[in-house]
Ligand SMILES: Nc1nc2c(ncn2[C@@H]2O[C@H](COP(=O)(O)OP(=O)(O)OP(=O)(O)O)[C@@H](O)[C@H]2O)c(=O)[nH]1
């Protein structure tokens with residue numbers, strides 16, 4: 371409730387900028403949300419609803435429409451109260467599978483998350499499931515060294531499902547608490563590669579029936595509307611349980627996750643804020659949503 | 671797998687139906703069509719400011735036009751859209767500049783994960799195969815874990831030399847000595863793989879400026895992920911302003927994105943998009959075809975066939 375209050379407080383600041391709620395207000399709101407890569411449909415729907423409300427109630431004064439706007443925005447955009455906690459296996463090893471398109475930050479996020487778990491005194495093992503991209507195994511290896519955790523790997527070009535099988539048994543025999551599984555980047559429209567990913571997941575499931583305990587889809591905040599297609603296809607293939615939104619340290623806002631939440635109900639669990647080992651943070655709904663409007667409020 | 675977007679043709683069909691048979695394109699007709707064009711462009715990730723300018727230009731040209739005998743008013747608007755879009759995308763295919771005194775130096779720059787290292791290898795392969803060049807690669811990314819291993823592996827696949835000095839040396843020195851080495855060994859082309867960086871990272875952008883000053887590249891290619899959203903304008907504007915890029919490579923076009931970023935980048939930098947990345951393998955690089963991109967962004971293939979049906 372505390373965060374929800376401060377969220378609407380911030381919305382108030384935004385709307386207070388306008389004395390009259392006119393077309394200019396709605397246009398600026400629309401452009402603001404579009405420029406943050408919030409889905410076009412989501413934005414149009416929201417702004418049209420607000421327009422309609424303003425018209426119906428014949429509101430001219432922003433003070434009168436403020437509560438309505440605030441409420442609508444909160445209802446549509448606010449993630450407050452959503453659970454960004456990872457679901458951990460209470461009875462043994464937690465297995466987390468990372469999926470996503472090329473270059474979004476899967477391997478880097480694994481490095482950061484390994485560090486995060488290590489700080490909680492958990493024993494972590496990494497599985498080098500990207501056997502395709504040049505230097506991918508070495509890259510995960512460097513992260514393993516940096517963080518001080520073991521990496522289970524095979525030669526470049528070997529079957530990723532076989533790597534996972536190996537990794538699960540190696541991790542079990544080392545009594546690991548957490549196994550983080552890297553996979554090769556793949557575009558969601560590549561049918562064969564998506565099938566390969568399904569197979570990787572099946573192998574994990576077969577070896578540890580309750581696993582994977584999380585399937586994290588890594589999305590690059592710089593990505594536009596295509597992120598929705600990514601979320602849909604990866605969800606279909608691997609039943610994604612959460613999103614990691616990376617590269618939020620740039621100027622992109624990653625607003626498409628709002629549309630993804632509205633349409634697919636996948637929560638964001640972490641955000642990536644840089645390339646260093648501690649540049650990973652649990653998703654903070656309020657901060658994120660506020661970030662979308664920051665420029666407007668700051669202009670004041 | 672289906673593309674999740676409605677094509678502009680579908681969007682316009684209804685509007686077109688309504689104004690069929692009128693002699694002139696009225697302002698109201700154009701306004702309605704303009705709305706559809708705007709939404710289609712936004713859904714394709716074209717930056718909203720670029721969309722605004724574009725739609726205004728289309729409106730200006732379309733209002734009050736006499737309807738050509740063979741076209742309905744709707745088709746006529748589409749024709750204007752298509753012409754404007756093609757003009758904005760640029761028409762000719764672009765080549766790589768060559769230095770009057772070899773080696774030709776090509777520097778790859780861009781955000782993290784855009785595809786610079788992969789494109790470095792692809793471009794080397796392309797120039798060797800199609801232009802009979804003898805490229806050498808330089809590993810100037812000292813930051814990303816195993817970036818040098820990645821380039822070395824690609825160099826091995828290509829059977830092409832990779833110059834590297836490890837990760838404890840300044841990238842400015844690496845590229846300087848790399849280019850010298852290429853000269854000594856009579857390579858006519860040298861391609862510099864640099865680390866990914868944010869356009870707002872002052873230190874790392876300064877580093878690129880220093881690299882540029884020290885080796886004076888013939889080409890600075892900005893590598894951009896085709897899936898990039900609204901931020902493409904900020905990124906390309908900043909890289910262009912600080913480095914004066916000579917061209918763009920659009921990667922990951924083998925995906926199902928509409929690729930509206932291409933339009934945004936053209937609009938803000940006015941630099942040509944020279945190549946398109948069409949896959950992860952080293953032979954999956956193609957010269958960029960602006961007119962095909964225009965069709966892709968709006969589903970113009972459909973649109974044009976609609977005009978033909980007139
Ligand atoms: N600025 C910034 N860069 C990031 C972040 N996360 C990852 N990166 C960088 O993005 C680039 C790609 O990251 P990777 O972890 O290799 O991405 P990936 O998804 O594993 O890539 P593939 O395995 O090739 O599909 C690297 O240069 C990372 O350092 C982030 O949160 N912020």
Ligand SMILES: Nc1nc2c(ncn2[C@@H]2O[C@H](COP(=O)(O)OP(=O)(O)OP(=O)(O)O)[C@@H](O)[C@H]2O)c(=O)[nH]1
Nearest residue numbers: 472473782783784785786787788866922947948949
């Ligand atoms: N499908 C597809 N994948 C591509 C294309 N170009 C590059 N990739 C993939 O994108 C990911 C990132 O490519 P890199 O070449 O490592 O990108 P980079 O810009 O060098 O990344 P950093 O050095 O970390 O900034 C890898 O998984 C590549 O295989 C392309 O045209 N199509």
Ligand SMILES: [Mg+2]
Nearest residue numbers: 476477500506
């Ligand atoms: Mg990776």
Ligand SMILES: [Mg+2]
Nearest residue numbers: 786787811817
């Ligand atoms: Mg690279």
